[in-house]
Amino acid sequence: MSTPHDHNRDVAVHGDGHGELPARFENPGLHEHTPRQADVDPRTSKRVERQVLALFTLSILGTIAVIWAYFALPPGETVGSMRVSNLVLGLGLAVCLLGIGIGGNYYIKVLMSNREYVEERHELRSSDETREIAVQMLKDGGEDSGLTRRGALVGAGVTALALFPLSILVPLIGNVGEDWNVRKFKHTMWKKGTRLHTDPTNRPIKASDVTIGDVWHVIPEGLNELEHGMLDEKAKAIVLLVRLDPRDIKSDQSPAGETWGHEGIVAYSKVCTHVGCPVALYEQQTHHLLCPCHQSTFDVADSCKVVFGPAKRPLPQLPITVDDEGYLVAQSDFAEPIGPSFWERATK
Template sequence: MSELNKNASNDIVASHGDKFTDPGIPAHKERMSDKDPAAAKRAEHQSAFLFTLSIIGTITAVVVYFAIRPEGTVTSVRNANLALGIAIAFALLGIGLGAIHWAKALMSDHEVIDERHPIVSSDEDRAGAIEALEAGVKDANIGRRTVLKGSAVTALGLFPLTIAVPLVSSVGNDWDVSKFRHTLWEKGKRLTTDPAGRPVKASEITVGSVVHIIPEVSEEERASHAWISEKAKAVVLLVRLDPKDLKETEERKSWSYDGIVAYSKICTHVGCPVALYEQQTHHLLCPCHQSTFDVADGAKVVFGPAKRALPQLPIAVDDEGYLIAQDDFNEPIGPSYWERLK
């Protein structure tokens, strides 16, 4: 070590004890509400107003939930959700902002030092902690701020209604999971592009290309709210491979057309949309949990948590050259559930 480094090291060691001293707690700066009772009263009323805003928001959310019901169209569902979301936002913001303003303007803001102590405190320490809490309550005048306390408790007590009311009212909803056994696909229904709904000809699909497919339905049906859930079950990924790359069982050889195969986009793990296709390996990847399916081999699982292959949609071509479904999927789509037979 050089002489210069030795001297520098000695200086650091010698001055360490004096150089890093405890700065202590800075002098307490009184807030306006600490000095002026009128300012404290204003802060109390402001916090109470914010809690009252939360109460109004909660009541509005409950009223909106029952008063603005979706009429079966996407627009009505969007408007109902928007109104409910705005009401719940006011309910939450009122509680949050009211609590923050209360804490910053009225609660004790004196800094204190709490020395570290064993996990099990002594009786004296426990008594001191209780005394400090009582002093804080007294300093904040919580006992005398009845309006503030009442509005805060009411806001906190009512807010759970924004969650409980929709949950309770949904008890009678239809939980018939057997509906997952069937989709809109049926014999002769044309395959159309998603979302435009344009029918697809087999001649348009080149080797290696991928097309997102939905069943052919009317414009009116696509604008309905019911279409959202039906589309979610029926979405298909259409892929064209070189026919010699396909590994098909005897049963499934008639399910494809000249290398074109159609599989459900709903992952059999937890239902995420499977749409990442790797042309060279013919692998289809689910972006959620990386389940990987081999499109060339019946969409069997080659990697990841999924346990079942993607359901296949048997397809054919009609007299005009458009791709059509031969039937529904060969098995229920999506994740497993208790009532599944396979």
């Protein structure tokens, strides 16, 4: 009987020290190959080939639709035009990817050879003869895959793969000349004397109409009268108005000590300082304001400072007061840029 340290014999000792087991087992070899229907029936093979060809062609058409929609259906200034543009672009991209993915997967599973081959290990540097054999094996594999006999299918697949990147590159290239002036985020429509109106009914708000615990979605007066750029201005100027018990407010002053609220009524930008999602989930008992995208949480009673989540700075506060008629008006624009932080976020 050999010992555990005897490496010269092809036997091994049991863990309990009794009996012997062979250290090597006979190679069972490959399992018997089972041909698929497409391997034995030419009609099935042709039918699958036509189906894959149709899927690749559909992908090509999807890419063309994306490029056409990008130029022919710009988002425009209305919600309806944006919805149509995004819908066509999304469907086109879906058709591109699904056509390539399903067609390629179907071809591999049904038409390409599914035989298993074994190549014995050899030295890293093969002989010239072995290399010639390997090259011939690659050629035979290409022939076995059917690619050399299915020119139309190969052409459609290559064309689909070649055109698909255009559905991503064209919109990117088209945005090269767009307006990237981030300084526009430093100013909004709010200015001294601008009344606070309800969103979307566009009614002015009296301070007496706002009770403790109320939450109002607010836009600046005159927003709906803009002919162009209304959506852009609204995206920057949206405000959430909340009335708290004045005794619960920890801080309601600017860095210079000015009061920015009115009898417990405070107004803050709805644009999250993390990535710009609309912050609108208010918890009355804790006075916390939650962003639904990434759960950044702000304390309305304490200048909307961040109490949880990835946001790095408080929501900008809109200074408000009342006019002679008792309507809520802005004292000025936001004192700092709204929205996420960016590389030129200076307050002046």
